[in-house]
Amino acid sequence: MTIQDERAESPGRPQRADARRNHDLLLQAARELFDEEGDTSMEAIAKRAGVGVGTLYRHFPKRIDVVEAVYRDDVDQVVAVAERDVATRTPWEAVDSFLHAFVAYAFGKRRFLTELREAFEKNPELKCDARERLEAAIRLVVERGQGAGVVRSDVTGDEVFGLLGPMCTSASFTREQCDRLVGMVLDGLRPPVAASR
Amino acid sequence: MTIQDERAESPGRPQRADARRNHDLLLQAARELFDEEGDTSMEAIAKRAGVGVGTLYRHFPKRIDVVEAVYRDDVDQVVAVAERDVATRTPWEAVDSFLHAFVAYAFGKRRFLTELREAFEKNPELKCDARERLEAAIRLVVERGQGAGVVRSDVTGDEVFGLLGPMCTSASFTREQCDRLVGMVLDGLRPPVAASR
DNA sequence: CTATTATACGGAGGGTCCCTCCACTTGATG
DNA sequence: CATCAAGTGGAGGGACCCTCCGTATAATAG
Structure with missing residues (x-):
């Protein structure tokens, strides 16, 4: 680009x-x-x-191109964490570890990522390489968990990304709240048992 | 205002x-x-x-004042649904029903709500009355569930709102995806059992 | 019905953006 | 050097939010 x-x-x-x-x-x-x-x-x-x-x-012909260029390096870090987690942890531990790492990272760059997300929302067909690599990283972790039967199968990695990303950039949340909600989402990610009520 | x-x-x-x-x-x-x-x-x-x-x-002195005025009526509907659910359903059924209704509503107005959310993110101290009433409606349902022990106690209604609202306005999600993710969040909202792994 | 006056109206224009265009400059090459 | 594609700078177009103020008018008093 x-x-x-x-x-x-x-x-x-x-x-x-x-x-x-x-x-x-x-x-x-x-x-x-x-x-x-x-x-x-x-x-x-x-x-x-x-x-x-x-x-x-x-x-950088468009503003989004500047944003993406800055974003690109950041994504490399996150992808590396995903690959490391997959290589060194059990399927569920990798999911747990990576989602927490992802939220920690995104929280730190919330203002910047908000801008990026807005660009995507205004222009959905604009899915830049960097974002795709990021989604691939989440997919890697989530699908491994699904293959091992420790993650419910009716949710995709992209959807988890779409749930957690916006949450992190929501201005009203503290870091603690994000962590707690990740914990809750992780519970929701487990394969559902027969309704307990 | x-x-x-x-x-x-x-x-x-x-x-x-x-x-x-x-x-x-x-x-x-x-x-x-x-x-x-x-x-x-x-x-x-x-x-x-x-x-x-x-x-x-x-x-309407500011653009946000126009948006809020339009928003105000919409919120009334959602609040009414919350009150009806609380009055006519069991604690867990009310949570389930209301969150699905909330997502269905928000999904239909996603473009408009995206604009509103951006205004809040740019200006966090600007929490208009309408939004507070909406958060109160979710709190009503969630806290009743917590009181009855069917909703985990380490999450607030506002946090659930902050998780689901942005998800609905995320342009890349279909209606079905939103519904599925609500289901997953609902599972995560149940009181956690001892770690199954 | 007319005079008075607070209230309300319209739209020019200021300030800020994103982005385009093009006359001018400069680094690379033979 | 001389050449010229590659690169540069910034004026300005267009869209937007919002302010300002001269004009118009609805409500009231006489």
């Missing part, structure tokens, strides 16, 4: 050095501003990077 | 007839546009009502 992705493609001419440098400056500026302000404007990002808005738009 | 609320206060001079009429026209126009478009602009609302934007802002 961004120029960066196509950087290595057709080497008719390599990317110019200043373009490369500006790309990195812009990305760093965006990350800083999203962390500091929660949300920010394209003008502010360009200004902090010391370039004009035209340059920003050359590298 | 709106002029309407203060209509009956000090009758030094009654509200003018044209003002009253415009207030109703604006509210109707806003409701129609939110239903048809999902979201809309202040200019569009004023235009459909056949008045200038100045008049719109006289009646």
Whole structure:
């Protein structure tokens, strides 16, 4: 989506050095501003990077492209946790561990992720690579649990993601509340027993 | 918050007839546009009502005031359902019935409610009366279940609301998915048994 | 019915966004 | 160097929320 992705493609001419440098400056500026302000404007990002808005738009044609570029790195961390949990834990422990880790992570970036989620809600067909990798990570963990019979089979990993993601970005929740609700969702994730009442 | 609320206060001079009429026209126009478009602009609302934007802002000083006014009526319906369920069903049946009804309702107004939720997230201290009544309705049902021992005690009604509300407005979910996830949350809401694994 | 006045109206325009466009500049290459 | 595609900067278009204030009018008093 961004120029960066196509950087290595057709080497008719390599990317110019200043373009490369500006790309990195812009990305760093965006990350800083999203962390500091929660949300920010394209003008502010360009200004902090010391370039004009035209340059920003050359590298990231739409606002969502900036957001996704920042998001991309974050997702790598979460995916790594999922893979580690699957490799080192029992099916249920992996689900429990990973969902808690996911919520802990998402909670820390709530303002930023709220912006991202809004972009997806306005534009559902826009499902960026990063998000798909994230959903794949949850699927990995959840489907392994389902295969082992410790997770109910009538729910998909994507649905769990859709339930927990918005919860984490809900401004009115504290970290403790998120943790408690994850616990509750985990209970709900277990295979249902015959109705106890 | 709106002029309407203060209509009956000090009758030094009654509200003018044209003002009253415009207030109703604006509210109707806003409701129609939110239903048809999902979201809309202040200019569009004023235009459909056949008045200038100045008049719109006289009646509803901020955009959120329009949204809340439309929201208010909707909440009345949901609250009525909660009260009926509490009056006519067993504690657990009331929880089950009401949460399903809540999700069905919220799903139908998802675009509109998304806008409302975003307003709350941007501005957490802005918890309008209507929302509080809605949370109170869920609390009513959930706390009755907790009192009867059929709902786990470490979760509040507000938290259930915060979990289900965002889920309903998540654009990527179908109605069926929402129903299935409610079922899962209901399972999670039952008092936990000793860990089965 | 007219005069008075608080109330209400309309819409121009300010400020903030996202984004486009294009004249100008600069780095890479022969 | 000379060339020129690649890159840059920022003015400005369009959409939006909201403010301001001159004008119009409904309610009241005489």
